[in-house]
Amino acid sequence: MLRNRYIILVEDDEIMGASLVQRLELEGAQVLWLKQMVRGLGAIRTPKQPIDAVICDIGLPDGSGEELFAALARTGTPPPFLFITGQGGIGQAVRLIKSGAADYVTKPFDMAVFLERLSLLVRAPDKRSPEDDFPPLLGVSPAARKIETLIARAAADSNPALIRGGPGTGKDLVARRIHDLSDRSAAPFVSVNLAREADANEALFAPGHGFANVGEGTLFINAISRMTAQVQSDLLGRLDHSFDGRLIAACGNDLETLIDEGRFSSEVFYRLARTEIPIPPLAKRPNDAVWLMQQLFHKLVPRHGPDVEGISALCEQAIRNHNWPGGGREVRARLLRGLAMATGPLLQPSDLFPERLAAPDDLMSLSQARDAAESAQIIAALDRTGGQIGEAAKLLRIARTTLWEKMQKLGLSGS
Template sequence: MLRNRYIVLVEDDEIMGGSLLQRLELEGAQVLWLKQMVRALGAIRTPRKPIDAVICDIGLPDGSGEELFLTLLQTETPPPFLFITGQGGIGQAVRLIKSGAADYVTKPFEISVLLERLSLLVGNREQPIEDADFPPLMGVSVAARRIEALIVKAAKASDHVLIRGGPGTGKDLVARRIHDLSDRSAAPFVSINLAREADTEAALLGHAGAFDTVGEGTLFINAIGKMEAQVQAQMLERLNQEFVGRLVTACGNDLQALIAQGTFNSELFYRLTRIEIPIPPLDKRPEDAVWLLFQLYRKLAPRHAPQLEGISPLSEEAVRNHDWQGGGRDLRSRLLRGLAMARGPLLQPSDLFPEFLVGPNDMMSLAETREAAEKAHIIAALDRTHGQIGEAAKLLRIARTTLWEKMQKLGISGS
């Protein structure tokens, strides 16, 4: 996965840097090792060849990894950044991820973990255009980290995998990552969505169907709850024969009910669930929803609304509180509509959620206007202080308890 990749390593520690350089070169990567922020800034801005990824320590002798990344953001879109941080710097690393960095690992770490995360970032798989807009990771929440750990575990194993999750939770992206990180990555990745197939038997088991074309690769079957009983029986028989490929399947959260009703074969279910990866809905991971908003904005805004300067704090709060029944695809769809509708310098909640607009003869009362302005000002202060209520209270020149009471009244979440 790393062969002939060009990696920039920004690390001032001689032992750490030397170990990473040696291992990356053993993996076939071409590595430029830099030990100062100022040298890294120039090398990344004017590279001798396209950079596939940057591995960057947070602490540097003449600055910080954060300063390096944010400086690059002012004039360009940097290559994928994988940050190395100590336990005390996790908050800083998460903040950088929200700003557009790709991933982070915490010290101490196993080199295999870093290589796996790096491989995720530089994977060259072909994706549908819509999927290509989505970032390579699941998010910044604890739940997202758990999913990533399960992806790595599944990639190392050879057992069949079942991915559970509602609409738009990225089940197809997870399946692709499992394949790309596995030792089957050079073999085909064949994807079949049974919800879109008129003849599931032909698509899976017919001549030149998925089972015939996958070889030693990965066969991803989405919406397996749509599989007819006779196809389930044929598929189970096929698995009982010599099948050299690997199955990754996906379903919603209703498969147990289908088994209880007798419409899904329990034996087949147990064959498919040697490893299970549950994906919580986006509304249960509000920090991931906001993170995904910014990730998609950075990709879509330059193409669809280059005049925009950014996203308003009120939009962040609206995204955090939305139920997102359609998952990430719903968010992407709303963002595209919002970019088309936006008229001001910042993306506003009314751009993302036009159904909340008041009618032409309606107008907010003076009290409602004051409340909305106060809420926006508090959200901006919390955003500037990265959610630190005490620091935000100092900026607003009010007592911490007063700010907390106002946040509770206005429905603003905080740390």
């Protein structure tokens, strides 16, 4: 029941933590064991892969499981939580259940009972959807997981599909994933990007191009807003006659405006949009921006920055705060430039965003400057203490609760 499941364990007790990890791995689960709340917050917000369940002790050295769950719930939907509590914490556990947690067990507990309760939180293998066998496509946020659900639904039928999103949002990746999950996966996947074609009619309808090559496979047409009225009419005619394949189209977010202006056919739009998959920009998915940067970092660093060891916590915060108008393409371009400019073992904000240093007239307000300075000091203290909020608070000479409140205000995960 737990085979191939990814489970995060947040438990500071060495004996219990080691025992749980050993048993869960024997059951076939992949386990990430963390011992502080602040580490758990970062790992759950930006996981390496979709999380099937979180096992969390309510009492932690730098906070509580309740604080962890509440922090996650403020920015999204947490994965299923199974809390571990002593008899004295049952009231707190019940309060957590009412707040959306999945379940709790009290110490001491029978391992068989614990495993049964945990198994109820994760989907059985025969109930997993096909996309579960694929790695995350666009990220790990709730919005990215919703896109994965829409992809699976689109793959289950043969209706035309319309993918909508701004530049660099991965529309081509979504189209390819739909094809790979569908019954047409063994047939050709043919991609035509009209933004790169001088003659859309030839690219789509000429012998040896577009429709002629797809057979019973999938034809993906990107940038459909560039189609002329004649090409739109020819497309409708082709869909109505002798097309055995499946059509997936993609566009930006301005199609309704083009329809209102008479530059795009509403009939074509409604024909294509029987299944619609909107992709929010990275500005609305800050944790996905960090996830994408991490994915690209591991691919690009061997060739372009072999001396760079990682991305600093302050740099991750800058990534979350940037609005990424160029989407994934901008992420890749900034990372390549950052790897070339980096002078230390960790990427810093100035490596990815050098223009901020080159704009002395664009001054921050005193409030922004104070927040930036506090963020830098807090992150430095957390790095020095290995994420221990209590020890970091001593270094900063403030109360632990004050430090935690400042971290929440500044959006710092401490990881």
